[in-house]
Amino acid sequence: VTRLFMGTHYKNTRQWEHSKKELEELDQNLETLTHKLKQYRDKIQRYRGNPPVALQAEIRQSFREYKEELAKQKRATGIFNYLSKHRTNPDPLQVTVRNMIHPGSEVRYHGHTEKFTAESSSTVLDFFPGEQKPTIRAYKPG
Numbered sequence: 001v002t003r004l005f006m007g008t009h010y011k012n013t014r015q016w017e018h019s020k021k022e023l024e025e026l027d028q029n030l031e032t033l034t035h036k037l038k039q040y041r042d043k044i045q046r047y048r049g050n051p052p053v054a055l056q057a058e059i060r061q062s063f064r065e066y067k068e069e070l071a072k073q074k075r076a077t078g079i080f081n082y083l084s085k086h087r088t089n090p091d092p093l094q095v096t097v098r099n100m101i102h103p104g105s106e107v108r109y110h111g112h113t114e115k116f117t118a119e120s121s122s123t124v125l126d127f128f129p130g131e132q133k134p135t136i137r138a139y140k141p142g
Contacts, residue, residue, distance in 0.1 A: 002102070006093050006127060013034040016083040023080050026073045034064045095125040096139055109134070 041060045044051050051059070088110055095107065101120040106113055109127040114134055122139040 004107045053090045093127040096130045
């Protein structure tokens with residue numbers, strides 16, 4: 001089976017996948033830190049607003065870590081959103097086949113797959129963003 005991925009930026013896709021994984025890890029870290037801060041809140045309530053100095057320092061350190069993780073998550077979210085928008089080429093695309101498209105070939109464009117079940121020769125495939133199927137017309141040399 002021959003597969004063509006048209007209009008997809010491979011490098012951006014790899015970066016997008018890496019960014020997505022990093023964002024998921026940051027979300028997990030934030031959840032654990034949030035849980036830890038809630039436990040500290042409960043401890044402070046038990047001390048009726050007068051926690052020991054050591055506990056105050058521990059809480060400040062945890063809160064600093066939480067703020068840093070929050071800033072990292074904000075940056076990672078911005079990168080992820082940018083890569084999500086720029087993963088694919090937004091322009092129309094034209095694929096010219098001068099010889100033959102064999103059965104079983106697939107052409108993918110913006111998440112849509114065009115499968116060829118019969119042989120096709122000398123064709124031009126015009127892909128437009130937002131359209132499910134490409135426009136197929138005859139190829140005329142010259």
